[in-house]
Amino acid sequence: MSILPQIAFLLIFAAAGFFLYKRITYLRRNIFLGKKESRNDQPEARWKTMLLVALGQKKMFKRIIPAFLHLLIYVAFIVINLEVLEFIIDGITGSHRIFEPFLGSFYGVAMNIFEFLAIAVLVSCVAFLIRRNVMKVERFTKPEMKGWPTLDANLILVIEIILMFAILTMNATDQILATRGVEGYALLNGLFFSDMIQPLFFNMGDGALIIIERFAWWFHIIGILAFAIYVTYSKHLHIFLAFPNTWYSNLKPKGEINNMPEVTNEVNMMLGIPVEGSQEPPAEISRFGAKDVNDLSWVNVMNAYSCTECGRCTSECPANITGKKLSPRKIMMDVRDRAEEVGKSIDAGGPGFEDGKSLLGDYITKEEINACTSCNACVEACPVNIDPLSIILQMRRYVAMEESGTPAQWNAMFQNMETSFSPWKFAPTDRFNWADSVKNEEAK
Amino acid sequence: MSTYKVPTMAEMAASGDSPEILFWVGCAGSFDERYKAVTQAFVKILNKVGVSFAVLGPEEACTGDPARRAGNEFLFQMQAVANIQVMNGYNIKKVVTACPHCFNTIKNEYPALGGNYEVIHHSQFLQQLINEGKVALQGGGEFKGKKITFHDSCYLGRANDVYEAPREVIKALDVELVEMKRCKTKGLCCGAGGAQMFKEPENGKKDINIERTEEALATGASAIAVGCPFCLTMMTDGVKNKDREDDVQVYDLAEMIAKDMGI
Incomplete structure (x- = not known):
């Protein structure tokens, strides 16, 4: 037997691995364009969150139909990857179905399970294509989905369908060859789904069948390697990033906005409170709030790369529901797009962040961030615990403290608070007047 | 006295x-x-x-x-x-x-x-006061048997996971508590949070409090209970906007309890 296919396989496998490594390095660097933030506390709670939300898909089940279809694809992805392991060993060693002799009759059972899952993926992907392109579910047709995001979503579904067809074709032709007693092909005890398409190939000769079987095999494994690389350019990155993303979830109450210690020192000095010096080294202050991706935390940027653009956040956002420009999904997509722009620029020896552009202004407008009610509906809705609100609030901080660019009515509110200690313009001395009438009322 | x-x-x-x-x-x-x-x-x-x-x-x-x-x-x-x-x-x-x-x-x-x-x-x-029996509710007050819906405040609900306490308080009044389509973790904001109370909303096709009020009115409730001053303002404005202030009241929980206690 020729050793050529093994060499070809090894070369393709190594090239894919190398390219994937480069992509992962690139993505990692982009994520760490964000500022340092330590989120390693409470490891038990973090593991638990990851197991429930990422592995267990807990938050998906708020919408039962897509959750069920998504679960099928997800389980299939994990299980069929076991078969990919066999593909890789076969490819390297030149064997065919290397696990079959070891597993005996269970191998056939396993193959039937894989085929069932392949069919489940086919059905789910077709259903998802219909939801996106025929039913036009509203959250998939919002303005930020125009162009690449919609194409990306459809491409993923179509690629998955084709890959599943390849598995079924390979199994069907493989078993016809085995039935005919062609050397190297092991007869399994019936494959429920691929047996149904065997009639398509019955009148072909052994040679033609071997070619089709081999083609399907190569197509499937190369397809999977190519898909793995494609994922790094796609919204589909969530299949990997959902895990670290949920591990690094915000575990504090959702209503809590983080303190800015660099401000506290100044406030204490202004109020004449002794500053407990030398406890913490002064935080390096680049800027108050966030204007660009490097002002955000790396967790914010990882959030952006984890976003699969499902739009559940946007469909729950009160501002978006009532026609405002704000869309939490667009905030996440903008962060990723800007990180990509800067990352590519750096790699090309370009200006990086110094390109005269910024996240706030060139990607996200004040009108968008000003529309947020900080209600946390988007945070609650996200199936992988992405936090768009954190980004919006950091931008508001930049606008308020670096630009003094908040809306006039907010500036008036600030002024009232400074002078009257209330957001409304009332005399502080009148604050207790509400009690006058009660204090004169007869107690019952 | x-x-x-x-x-x-x-x-x-x-x-x-x-x-x-x-x-x-x-x-x-x-x-x-x-x-x-x-x-x-x-x-x-x-x-x-x-x-x-x-x-x-x-x-x-x-x-x-x-x-x-x-x-x-x-x-x-x-x-x-x-x-x-x-x-x-x-x-x-x-x-x-x-x-x-x-x-x-x-x-x-x-x-x-x-x-x-x-x-x-x-x-x-x-x-807590109700559970400890410290608040003696008469139960036959003006709310008895009425349909009442509760509007979750974002800063009580999602922000701090307080969903049941206000509902327990309302139920203690011997009323029929009806839920809006979007409630608890999925509750819709009244539109006032995040400092929106202090400025006009951004351009859009509708005000958030109107969207929420419509949802509250769709339950057929005769009163909307809230536990937040901003929600109270927004829902009251919404009810007025819908010309329903004669038959639908907006109350804070404490008001409802005080009324039932006859104080």
């Missing part, structure tokens, strides 16, 4: 007393014409039950919530640090407030600035 008492922390401290709880009134509770009635109702309940409480009175200042959410961290911290100094000065341990924004800020955001207190929302406090 014995009248209701509203002691201040300063008065208490002067006579060497310290109350069990500080009732944090908040700016809306102090100045907003409509919400002052809620403050008064809650104070009457505290009197009736005999809870040892005090207020800060003129020494209270805005928690800083809207400033922080509008991005002005300096102003937020100025308010917060000053309030913490006052509260720590009185050695306050436990705070009750009828405002979810104050509740969230004091509970979650003051600790980082040196203010550590047990903070509870008045819905939780009322639930």
Whole structure:
């Protein structure tokens, strides 16, 4: 037997691995364009969150139909990857179905399970294509989905369908060859789904069948390697990033906005409170709030790369529901797009962040961030615990403290608070007047 | 004639007393014409039950919530640090407030600035009083058997996972509690959070409070219960906008309990 296919396989496998490594390095660097933030506390709670939300898909089940279809694809992805392991060993060693002799009759059972899952993926992907392109579910047709995001979503579904067809074709032709007693092909005890398409190939000769079987095999494994690389350019990155993303979830109450210690020192000095010096080294202050991706935390940027653009956040956002420009999904997509722009620029020896552009202004407008009610509906809705609100609030901080660019009515509110200690313009001395009438009322 | 008492922390401290709880009134509770009635109702309940409480009175200042959410961290911290100094000065341990924004800020955001207190929302406090049998509800009051819906405030619900306390309080009134389509974790904001209370909404096709009011009215409820001054304003405005103020009332939980107690 020729050793050529093994060499070809090894070369393709190594090239894919190398390219994937480069992509992962690139993505990692982009994520760490964000500022340092330590989120390693409470490891038990973090593991638990990851197991429930990422592995267990807990938050998906708020919408039962897509959750069920998504679960099928997800389980299939994990299980069929076991078969990919066999593909890789076969490819390297030149064997065919290397696990079959070891597993005996269970191998056939396993193959039937894989085929069932392949069919489940086919059905789910077709259903998802219909939801996106025929039913036009509203959250998939919002303005930020125009162009690449919609194409990306459809491409993923179509690629998955084709890959599943390849598995079924390979199994069907493989078993016809085995039935005919062609050397190297092991007869399994019936494959429920691929047996149904065997009639398509019955009148072909052994040679033609071997070619089709081999083609399907190569197509499937190369397809999977190519898909793995494609994922790094796609919204589909969530299949990997959902895990670290949920591990690094915000575990504090959702209503809590983080303190800015660099401000506290100044406030204490202004109020004449002794500053407990030398406890913490002064935080390096680049800027108050966030204007660009490097002002955000790396967790914010990882959030952006984890976003699969499902739009559940946007469909729950009160501002978006009532026609405002704000869309939490667009905030996440903008962060990723800007990180990509800067990352590519750096790699090309370009200006990086110094390109005269910024996240706030060139990607996200004040009108968008000003529309947020900080209600946390988007945070609650996200199936992988992405936090768009954190980004919006950091931008508001930049606008308020670096630009003094908040809306006039907010500036008036600030002024009232400074002078009257209330957001409304009332005399502080009148604050207790509400009690006058009660204090004169007869107690019952 | 014995009248209701509203002691201040300063008065208490002067006579060497310290109350069990500080009732944090908040700016809306102090100045907003409509919400002052809620403050008064809650104070009457505290009197009736005999809870040892005090207020800060003129020494209270805005928690800083809207400033922080509008991005002005300096102003937020100025308010917060000053309030913490006052509260720590009185050695306050436990705070009750009828405002979810104050509740969230004091509970979650003051600790980082040196203010550590047990903070509870008045819905939780009322639930405790009911459970302990301290509030004797007549149950035959004006709400008996009526359909009432509860609007979840973001800063009570999603922000702090308080969903059941207000519902338990409403159920204690022997009413039919009906839920809106979007409730609890999926509750829709009234439109006032994140400092939106203090500015006009951005351009859109609808105001958020109208969207929410329509949903509340669709339940067929004769009253909308809330636990937040901003929600109260937004829902009341929404009901007026829909010309339903004659047959649909908007109440705070404390008002409903006080009414049922006949005070």
